[in-house]
Amino acid sequence: MIKLDDGKVVESGDFVEVMSVSKDNSNKFDYRYFPVSSDFKRENAFISYFDIDAMCDDNFIFNGKFSYHEQDPKNFSKYNTFEYTIGDNELASIENAVPVSEWQGDNNLHAEYYKMAQTKYEAKLDKQAKKQLAEVRSKIDKGYVFKIYQNDGTFYYQSEAAEASSMQEKIESGQVVSFVQNKLGTSYYITHSSINSKNDNAFLCYVFHPLELAFRGHILLYIMSLIALIIIEAFVIVMMRKMYGNRMSYELMRQDLTRSIAHDLKTPLAVTKAYTENWEYIDEKDRHEYAEKLNAEVDNMAAMINNMLNMSKLDSEKDLKLEEVELYAMTSAIYERMKPLIAERGLKTKLITDVIGGKYYVKADPKMIKIAIGNFITNAVKYAESKVEIKLLGKDKKITFMVTNDGEGISKKEIKRIWEPFYKTDKARTDRMGSSGMGLAINSSILRLHKAKYKCISDKTETSFWFELKRVK
Numbered sequence: 001m002i003k004l005d006d007g008k009v010v011e012s013g014d015f016v017e018v019m020s021v022s023k024d025n026s027n028k029f030d031y032r033y034f035p036v037s038s039d040f041k042r043e044n045a046f047i048s049y050f051d052i053d054a055m056c057d058d059n060f061i062f063n064g065k066f067s068y069h070e071q072d073p074k075n076f077s078k079y080n081t082f083e084y085t086i087g088d089n090e091l092a093s094i095e096n097a098v099p100v101s102e103w104q105g106d107n108n109l110h111a112e113y114y115k116m117a118q119t120k121y122e123a124k125l126d127k128q129a130k131k132q133l134a135e136v137r138s139k140i141d142k143g144y145v146f147k148i149y150q151n152d153g154t155f156y157y158q159s160e161a162a163e164a165s166s167m168q169e170k171i172e173s174g175q176v177v178s179f180v181q182n183k184l185g186t187s188y189y190i191t192h193s194s195i196n197s198k199n200d201n202a203f204l205c206y207v208f209h210p211l212e213l214a215f216r217g218h219i220l221l222y223i224m225s226l227i228a229l230i231i232i233e234a235f236v237i238v239m240m241r242k243m244y245g246n247r248m249s250y251e252l253m254r255q256d257l258t259r260s261i262a263h264d265l266k267t268p269l270a271v272t273k274a275y276t277e278n279w280e281y282i283d284e285k286d287r288h289e290y291a292e293k294l295n296a297e298v299d300n301m302a303a304m305i306n307n308m309l310n311m312s313k314l315d316s317e318k319d320l321k322l323e324e325v326e327l328y329a330m331t332s333a334i335y336e337r338m339k340p341l342i343a344e345r346g347l348k349t350k351l352i353t354d355v356i357g358g359k360y361y362v363k364a365d366p367k368m369i370k371i372a373i374g375n376f377i378t379n380a381v382k383y384a385e386s387k388v389e390i391k392l393l394g395k396d397k398k399i400t401f402m403v404t405n406d407g408e409g410i411s412k413k414e415i416k417r418i419w420e421p422f423y424k425t426d427k428a429r430t431d432r433m434g435s436s437g438m439g440l441a442i443n444s445s446i447l448r449l450h451k452a453k454y455k456c457i458s459d460k461t462e463t464s465f466w467f468e469l470k471r472v473k
Helices: 100-104 120-141 164-173 210-217 219-277 284-313 327-345 366-382 426-430 439-449
Strands: 015-021 029-035 049-056 061-072 075-086 108-114 148-150 176-183 186-194 201-208 323-326 348-353 361-364 387-395 398-405 453-458 463-470
Touching (some): 029 100, 049 100, 049 108, 219 284, 323 327, 327 348, 327 366, 327 398, 361 366, 361 463, 366 398, 366 439, 439 453
Parallel strands (some): 348 387
Antiparallel strands (some): 015 029, 049 061, 148 176, 387 398, 398 463
16 A cells, blocks of 8 residues: 555555665665556566666656566576566656656666455455554554564564654654564564655555464365374274273173083082092992993093183194195095994985095194084084085185084074184083083184184074185195
8 A cells, every 4th residue: 555645545456566775785775666457467476587668756657668587487597578568657747757767777676566365365364454554554643653673673562652753753764664463363564665755655564364374275184184083083982992892792701701611510520529429329330330420521521621721722823833734635534533423313424525536735734623624523413403514615726614514503693602612502502412612612713823714604404614725736
């Protein structure tokens, strides 16, 4: 905004400020201005290289040409020249006009481009700048200083009163060149220049919001950071809930495990105690039979303890001793060993392969995988009604072992728990062949160590257990 001698004020707009600077470093400045239209397209405020062929009075440059040179962004060694026509200015004093070259004399010229808002957001800032400038000028006219920087390094702070005449002298002499005030969240910077007389003054006001500038300049980063924070928070919440759920599940499983161990050990211990307490009352001819039953109960408890010890050994991959194992030969051997029990139960059984005479090599610990196959086949035989099918299938780079029987199905609720230690379905608890409830838990540990896929599928007519390993040959 420019205020002239006669009190007229030039409204805000795009303009170029040309400053004459003495070469002797005496800090003597002189200013001229010319308004520009939208044809004057330039981003940078400071214009380094330019030429002026125009007229000027004490305040304005008019009626001529302004040529400026800019570095080519694609080729720094090349400069592009742009020419702008400076029109007439009705506020200029034609009778006192001289060529710009005469005004310049031996001094250096510098130019700076000031443009008004280009966006709605900037237009809003323009209104704030005009309002702020009016308030500051009103205070200055009354002799109050917000914060003034002077060439002699002296600072005046807000609310400090100054004599109007003294302040006017400093403005006219060019000692006072800027006014600065900072507010929380908002900053503005006002520069003032005395042009050529006591009343000719030019004011520039910059209003900016640091937080908004930072946000607008990095909005994508902030959005991505916010999304990342939400994802992390959600992940932490999910993991905490999962940990809590796992802890509760572990606690329930521990309680079930304790009850199951107590339940399974209680019966053989009670029987053993009964036999030993009444041993002297048993007829001599019956003692051999009772001794065998006593040994059977002790063997049952020993088997349960061994299973628990085996479970404790299946905790890490360091227990694995991987070798090439041929599953068909191993399955056949276990199948042959089970034939007496199969015959006793009158079951129809089949060992099926998808390739006659085919070999099914996998990388596995032979002892562990033998236990797993044995447990699956034993369970299938125990709970079958009339038939059992054992299959080995080699598809692509996988080998699948599957055993199926036609026993009573397992409910979906029970399928989720059959892999837990000591868990037994209702049928298993009453089965005459007995079950420790550890077989499938051991199998689960073995197959997890081998990184094998495994599952149980059951309906009203059939139940299948299967696992899948990578083929090596």
